[in-house]
Amino acid sequence: MATARDNASPAAPAKSPEERTFRRFREGDSRYRRLSEKIFQSGWSHKCPTYVLRTPPCSASCPSGHDIRGWLNIVRGMEKPAEGMSWQEYAFRRATAANPFPAIMGRVCPAPCESGCNRNQVEDHVGINAVEHYIGDYAIAAGYRFDPPAKETGKKVAIIGGGPAGLAAAYHLRRMGHACTIFDEHEKLGGMMRYGIPGFRTPRTVLDAEIQRILDMGVEVRTRTRVGTDVSVAELEREFDAIFWAIGAQSGRALDVPGGDAPNVITGVAFLNAYNDGRMRAIQGRVVVIGGGDTSIDVATVARRLGHITKENPVDHPERSAFGQMAHDVAETARAEGADVVLITRRPVDKMAAQRHEVEEALRIGVEIRDRLQPVAVVVGEDGRAKALRVVRTELKDGQVVPVEGSEEEIEADLIVAAIGQQGDFTGYEDLNNGRGFIDPDRNFQVKGKPGHFVAGDIIRPHLLTTAIGQARIAAESIDHYLRGEPMAKRPKVDVHHFNLLNKLAETGHAPAEVHEPVRGTSESDFAVHNFEDRSQFEVITHEELFLGHFPYTPRIRRRELELPPEVVLKEEGADRLERYTDEEAQKEASRCMSCGLCFECDNCVVFCPQDAVHRVPKSQRTTGRYVYTDYTRCIGCHICHDVCPTGYIQMGLGE
Missing domain, CATH: 3.50.50.60 (FAD/NAD(P)-binding domain)
Structure with a gap:
């Protein structure tokens, strides 16, 4: 019977209310943190709010360059699609502007975006990867397609x-x-x-x-x-x-130790190629995997699932399959009780490069992981094939992995797979x-x-x-x-997809009369957006710029993974183990996004302004990123709007 469990890392410990409450100023504070914030008392102040768009750390941490905040805001319902388009399709279009594989990446990406998420400072990161999985699977089920180009270049x-x-x-x-x-x-x-x-x-x-x-x-x-x-x-x-x-x-890197050229010592790349091609159908005896990254975990879990052969002919040697020679159908002689698999790694288990939940899954289905071991030689038998791997125990000294003298031992092996690098x-x-x-x-x-x-x-x-x-x-x-015969453009400092307010204004029929670069609007002119500046290409907004006290403790909705008993898993390879969010779960999880660096229309600045200087943009002119404006004839530069802005969108000091 399949049960469900979460595939993510263990939940972060709940923080106390004292730890979660964030105020920019404490009782008794009488000095500004930086002199540049000081307000000179007079009839005017240039320390008035401007609205600054910056890149959130989730996007800055994403190697594919997702506008993650953008599609999370669509899923949560803050940014609305054009009439006739569902929010799911709008989120899919925004997500695939950078990466066309949301369903695959939502399953296998280790999600560095989640490590960078500012929500970690409150209680736990947003389940970005799980929401992407939802978007990708929904798009496949709905049959969404990419449009062909409107015009061909002839190139x-x-x-x-x-x-x-x-x-x-x-x-x-x-x-x-x-x-x-x-x-x-x-x-x-x-x-x-x-x-x-x-x-x-x-x-x-x-x-x-x-x-x-x-x-x-x-x-x-x-x-x-x-x-x-x-x-x-x-x-x-x-x-x-x-x-x-x-x-x-x-091409996988060969195991560069004495005896490493034995025929049953193969690379992780060759092993996985043979398995995915259908050439590797079963495993005989004990498999020793060398590595520590995701590839080594994949090799170990695949080997464990393949079962092992009790009667072996020379033609059935697994290395023959790995090197492209199709052996006869050994599946009939394989028992689905799993091969005996040992994975050795030079570093401690908790320091392995592989994703934590994949390591846990390997352990759950019976892979033995022995850490702090390093191969020194392959022991070769009279038939020229490897029969054991000689290893030495390692320890960390000054950050370096070094062997422990006199700690060598041999691990019996019928197949050795080196998942130690590629070229x-x-x-x-x-x-x-x-x-x-x-x-x-x-x-x-x-x-x-x-x-x-x-x-x-x-x-x-x-x-x-x-x-x-x-x-x-x-x-x-x-x-x-x-x-096009154009010079190569200089890449931006923060080289990802960004929310573009001018594009959004054009999309909703609110484009300014004209645009001057850089885009810095004023309260009087109509050539750009009112007191707005786009710094997203060179600034990432950190949690220090947010008002974290606005966000209550909200536990993450943890994506479920079907947990099959080992004896069933070994028979049901290829099953999709991850269970995607429901519509409601996706929207609820996306609502945990703090929209770092972009207004999410909370009204704090409007409510707390003592001078009635901050107002909502008229509804007929309003869109994402253009929700409030400041009447500078009433603003005294008191900083309160800045202090209570949860997303850090308000910056004091026009043009600074």
Whole structure:
């Protein structure tokens, strides 16, 4: 029987009311924290409020560049869609402006945005990842599609690799009107999302739906085609106007210890490729996994789920499957009681790089994790195959992992999987190799020394899926400039998608008469938005700028994960274990967002102003970010509106 549990980290301990109450000033305070805040008593003060848009730390922490505050505000109902569009579709459109894979990322992204969330200063972060999961799944069920470009540019881009970076680049380039052709050596697109992450984390129906939505924009695909072998780089340079390299780090790093070249010592990449291709059907004996990151956890949980063979023929050796040789159907001889899997890691378990809830899941289904161990040699038997892994205990000294003398031991193994790093395969285009198995980009993600060639993803440096997607977004913008013959634009300091008040005003029919750059409005002129300044491209708003006392303790709605007993899990690989929010849960969780750096219409400044200087914008002119204004003939610069603004949207001192 399946039960439900939360897949997130343990709840943060509830803070006392004293800890949660935040006031800018305490009883007895008589001095300003900064002299720049001091008000000189006179008939006027330039220390009057201006409305400053800044980037929240969730977006600044997101490698793919989401406007997270934007789509959370849509889900909660604060920012309204145009007539005829549901809030779910509006949230989907806003979310996918940066990242076209909300359903996949809502399942597998480790969510650095949640670590940066200012709500952590109150009680617990907003469940951003779970809301994204909701948006993505709802969009698939509703059949939302991406619109093809309104106008074609006539330019053609070759995209080498159909993984997250390649697909994201195709999505952004098609939105710009450029023709795209994806070349991929596999039968299906998806890259690491398909061949590096097991199906019980990225359900294939979900992955296929999000990929197809991109292809339906008019993207040409040539699968089972390897650039450098089936087609040369020179041919691509003749046929296309630009080339985008998203080949990933598809080669795992070998175990560089004596005996590490034994045939049953393979890489984590090779193991997961064999499993996801359907070539790895069962495991014989004990599996020892070396690592500590997400890939090693994926290997360990997959191996555990595969069961083990009690009668083995030489042709059934698992390394044959991993190296592309299809063994006969060993599934019939496999018992679904799980392989004996041991994962060793150099660091303590609580310091492993893998996601905490994935580590807990591995332990739950029977993976043994032994920490503070480092491989020193592979023990090889008379048949030339590995029979054990020799390890040494480690300890931390001055922040460095060092071996403990005299602590060596041997761990029996029938298969050793090294998930210790990756690099690229440059066969056919060796000149792109920087000598370390990767490609070097410049700040605009153009390949150094090769105009017209661009790059993103793990082939730069293996990291998160969301990192590859964010790099592809920037690279696509650089390709657009290149194809248009324009100089590469200087990237903003905070290089993410931002809420754009002028676009919102235009969308709602409230655009100002004209706009001067920088966008700094005044109370008298109609050339921009009243006393507004956009600093989102170079400022991130921290919790010190918020009035945290406004926010009551509100526990996070914790997303549920179907918890199957181990004996059932081992038989039901590929099942979607995460349970998405209901409509009500998604809206309730999104309402916990503090809308850092953007007004969320709480009325505090209107209510607490002692001079009746702050007023709501007339309803006919009102929209998100333009809810209040200040009558400067009545304002005395008392700072009260600033002090009670929960979101930090009000900054004292016009133009400062």
